[in-house]
Amino acid sequence: MNNQQIRDFFHGTEILINGNGNLREPQIGAYQEIRAHFKASDGPCYVQLPVGSGKTGLMGLTPFGTADGRVLIIAPNVTIRRTILEELNISDPTCFYIVRDVLKPTNGPFISELKTGANLHDCDEAHIVVANIQQFAGADNRWYEKFPHDYFRQILVDEGHHNVADTWLRLFRYFRHARVVSYTATPIRADGRAVLGKKVYSFPYSRSMILGYISAIDSVHVSPERVSFTAKGQRHELSLDEVLKMRDHDWFSKGIALSETCNRHIYPS
Numbered sequence: 001m002n003n004q005q006i007r008d009f010f011h012g013t014e015i016l017i018n019g020n021g022n023l024r025e026p027q028i029g030a031y032q033e034i035r036a037h038f039k040a041s042d043g044p045c046y047v048q049l050p051v052g053s054g055k056t057g058l059m060g061l062t063p064f065g066t067a068d069g070r071v072l073i074i075a076p077n078v079t080i081r082r083t084i085l086e087e088l089n090i091s092d093p094t095c096f097y098i099v100r101d102v103l104k105p106t107n108g109p110f111i112s113e114l115k116t117g118a119n120l121h122d123c124d125e126a127h128i129v130v131a132n133i134q135q136f137a138g139a140d141n142r143w144y145e146k147f148p149h150d151y152f153r154q155i156l157v158d159e160g161h162h163n164v165a166d167t168w169l170r171l172f173r174y175f176r177h178a179r180v181v182s183y184t185a186t187p188i189r190a191d192g193r194a195v196l197g198k199k200v201y202s203f204p205y206s207r208s209m210i211l212g213y214i215s216a217i218d219s220v221h222v223s224p225e226r227v228s229f230t231a232k233g234q235r236h237e238l239s240l241d242e243v244l245k246m247r248d249h250d251w252f253s254k255g256i257a258l259s260e261t262c263n264r265h266i267y268p269s
Contacts, residue, residue, distance in 0.1 A: 003069030003153055006127050009109065010067045015102055017061060022100040024054040025211065026203035031061045033201040034181055038066045044172075044197030046157075046182035050208040055183050057096045059156050060088045062181055063109070063128070069153030071128045072175070074136075074168075076159040081132045084158065085113050088128065120146060137167045150177045157182040172196075 017023065017031055030047045037045045049055050063071045075081040087096045088111050090103075097103040112126035114135060123129050129152070135143055155171070155178045172180055182195055228237045 001070075001125060001127070003150070006070050007068045007153070009107075009127060010063045011065060013064065013106060013108070014104065015061075015064050017064075017102065020101060023057070023102070024213065026053045026201075026208075027058045027061060029203070030058055030201040034062055035065050037198065037200045038179060041198075042179055044180035044182070045200045046184060046195050046197045047200060048184060048202035050203060050205045050213065051185050052213040053203055053208055054213075055158070056084055056087045057100065059084065059158065059183065060096050060109075061102065062156060063154055066179065067154040068179070070123075070126070070151060071154045071156060072152040072178070073128060073130045073156045074158065074171070075130065075132045077134070078132050080158060081113070081130050085111060085130050088130075114143070133167055133171075136171050144174055147175075149175060151175065152178045154178055155180045159184060168196075 017028060020028070026049050030049065034045065034047065047058070049058070059073055073084055075084055086092070088109075089095050090097055090106075090109060090111070092098075097109075109127035110125060111128045111130060112122040114123065114129050114131035131143075135141075152175045155175060157168070157180065172178070180197060182197060184195055226237055226239055227243050228235065230236070
């Protein structure tokens with residue numbers, strides 16, 4: 001499929017969003033605001049949604065009426081990439097589109113996973129391609145060689161508070177014809193930098209708790225003065241400020257922040 005065919009699909013397919021009682025309030029509200037934004041501008045935008053508000057489903061809704069061609073969904077890691085793929089896979093009768101009565105039986109949207117050994121023909125035949133950001137990291141990245149600059153016409157960024165890091169900005173510059181939408185629960189990063197783009201919608205945590213999307217929570221903020229970790233067999237001890245400066249380095253985010261040990265201590269199974 002070419003981008004014109006994909007655009008025709010996203011702009012011509014009948015979908016049920018407004019008045020759909022199977023969708024969550026922030027999914028409908030955010031979709032309306034994203035669509036209104038792109039009627040007036042091609043600039044990047046973002047939405048702020050608490051965890052549990054239906055972010056993956058919203059990403060699946062976003063291209064309809066807004067995408068002028070193939071869509072790239074970028075996840076922060078492999079686990080989330082697989083979750084997005086499973087929830088938006090139209091060939092699965094339990095996928096978001098079918099369970100939420102968004103689409104009648106239709107030819108699409110077809111979704112493909114970008115991974116090692118991926119068949120690029122699958123991407124050519126997909127309306128949506130799902131990847132994780134590490135695949136586009138590094139100075140000598142071969143994925144950029146495989147796709148022309150206009151291959152993707154919309155980029156949807158999961159965990160969008162990362163989108164001002166160098167790896168993300170390089171992605172946006174390369175696919176410069178793509179409209180960018182980011183989704184985040186935390187629009188202000190720990191280093192004080194704001195998410196790239198205009199905030200077009202936010203859904204309050206209090207409303208999310210009232211509707212039962214998330215449980216009432218107590219927050220305890222802990223800021224250690226120093227952090228110790230081991231990388232490549234060497235032990236390091238850094239101040240919190242030094243750690244924050246390193247957070248956007250690929251080796252740190254992949255090897256430390258996303259390591260099994262680190263995640264197990266943050267959220268024990």
